[in-house]
Amino acid sequence: MLNILADTFFETRIFWIIVWLVVFVAALGTELATEQLVSVWFCVGAVVSGILAACKVGFIIQIIVFVSVSAVILVIAKTTFAKNLNGRNQKTNYDAIIGEEILITEKVVPKSIGAGKVRDVVWTVVSDSEIEAGEFAVVKEIRGNKLVVEKKT
Secondary structure: OHHHHHHHHHOOHHHHHHHHHHHHHHHHHHHHHOOOOOOHHHHHHHHHHHHHHHOOOOHHHHHHHHHHHHHHHHHHHHHHHHHHHHOOOOOOHHHHHOOOEEEEEEOEOOOOEEEEEEOOEEEEEEOOOOEOOOOEEEEEEEEOOEEEEEEOO
């Protein structure tokens, strides 16, 4: 008898509405606890699936819709915010050396690396032109852990 009651309860719309409400609250709590977008798409999926549960749609359809809606919202958010998420330039103290002179300590050849010293720090340098050791160059940009330099004129 208890088994029959448990089976019917798990198949009721009230149970699935509660399940989607719990998923929504857990996803929202996770989202609010972090500084980044990590679970907002699950909130949207839970709301849509909760509406389906209220309309007595089967739980397998609800789960498929939850996963599908969450995935679509994730893709939309990722493509919409990709420029902002990936395009951030992290400013460092080394950004201040852009435009400064650098003493080339190891000959730089195009499509090859050399070395240079600026502010008592030795850097790996690259350039589109050949620069001999002992000459000065100007730092144009920082690319990863390399300085892009141009021969000083």
